[in-house]
Amino acid sequence: MENDSHTTSDHSECAQPTDLRRTRINPDFWYPLAWSRELGREKAIDVRFAGRHLVLVRPKNGAPYALDGLCAHRQVLLGKGSVQGDLIRCSGHGLRYNRDGQCVSPNVSTKAPCLRLKTWACREKGGLIFVFMGDQSLADKIPFPDFPKVEDRKYRTRRFGEVVNCHYSFMHENLMDMNHQVLHSRLVGKMKPRFLGMEHGDDFVEACYTFARTGGKQPLSEALIYGQRRPDGRDFAYRDVMTIRTQYPYQILRIETQGIEEPVMELWISYVPQDREELTNRVFGLLSIKRLKVPFLLDLAWPILVAFTERVFFEDREIVELEQAAWKDLGGDHNQEVFPVINQLRDLLRRCGQAE
Ligand code: FES
Ligand SMILES: [Fe+2]
Known part of the structure; x- marks a missing residue:
């Protein structure tokens, strides 16, 4: 009789020491x-x-x-x-x-x-x-989160978020792992990420990437973020740097591009467990986009950016909820993670969180 490939025993040899999805968030923040x-x-x-x-x-x-x-x-x-x-x-x-x-x-x-x-x-x-x-x-000793671009008049900030049906760790992993570009290829075209390296410490993991467009046209929303139309992707390959940092328990994503002094985009995001098992989280995101040289252009184009980021978020949401559903079906975490950044991140979330 053929084995059912989804039985727990098939995966148990490589099971993680403690199930990350059962790690409670540290409340001392x-x-x-x-x-x-x-x-x-x-x-x-x-x-x-x-x-x-x-x-x-x-x-x-x-x-x-x-x-x-x-x-x-x-x-x-x-x-x-x-x-x-x-x-x-x-x-x-x-x-x-x-x-x-x-x-x-x-x-x-x-x-x-x-x-x-x-x-x-x-x-x-x-x-x-x-x-x-x-x-x-x-309360007075723990640093209060900082998101300076939100108060900076050179930026406009979108506040977004909703309840996502997954453990907060899936959210951290999803944002940090830029190898999931295939998920967004219909929205942003074919993007090839290049991993530039990582840093990590007691309470953070930071990863840097750059990208090349290998197919599809630049979406208008991306042109608005970079302040630049890029008809031929090859001319702009690997010119932008995206840095993603989990500074426990928050996450910050920043995009910098050549020739512009400050980041063109900065996202501060927090995932707040809702239920007792912490298998749902409410997202609070502050997405700050640098204003363009032409006054009010960003304001005029704002609805386009809102719709675009909403669709990206929808795709990410779908995938993390599928991962959470699989965790429930299988009765635990069977991820076979090979990307060192994500393994470092998983260790961080376990170390800073609270074991069940
Ligand atoms: S006054 Fe609150 S439950 Fe009675
Ligand atoms: Fe994504």
Whole structure:
């Protein structure tokens, strides 16, 4: 009888020591949990991190704050509540909490001082609301992420992202592995990547690539990014350098090209586990594109760029979700990875994350 090539035993000799897809993300970092635009003044929303509910509140005055997302009374979702001045009011029985998580409803609070919610360090920057998800005593010591191009007027930034049904490690690997150009060949033409080298340290892996177009026409969106029409790909082969860095737990992609001082594109991206098993993640991406010499040209062409990046993201999403589905079907990770950069990245994600 023929063997079923998808049985676990066929792959077990080469199985990884610990399954990367069971590695929990390290909570001792600042994670974006929502876009600023999602949280209007005197509004509250429910957000999640690795199965835990939090409520983000933008009070009448001052900065937003974050509390545990389930009411201390009977665990109704506080994101369904209403904001009254600086207080969040539960939609269940109307208890009100202040930004210190203390229940301040008259009578109740004195009778039940235990009605309080855990508070979480919260900061807003670049159109994102960040929460420190680990040991709160570390919040001020852990560096806050930096994405200078977002505030730079020479750039325009697209904020994008949605929930992707896979473990965050698939996202890191997908972006770092530029050998997946075949996936995007219908959108960008035939691109031949050349790996230039990598660097790695305790908390990062960085890989550099350059590309040559070996077939197909340059898409308009690419011309907008480089500020240059490139009718014959051969003249421009290997002139642009793409650097991808996982600086745990974030990722940064940068494209530089000859003759332009600053990067023509910079992407800062974070993947935030949603469910307890961490097999879904919400993407928060800040894609900054350098403005062209002709004023407003980038603004005029913005919808084209948005549509293009959306389609690229759709293709990437499809592939990582297929990989995750295979992991579920097979009951574990059977990747036979041969590219040293990706193996280095997998080690980093295991080392910096938390074993199950
Ligand atoms: S569940 Fe919130 S007040 Fe009762
Ligand atoms: Fe891709």
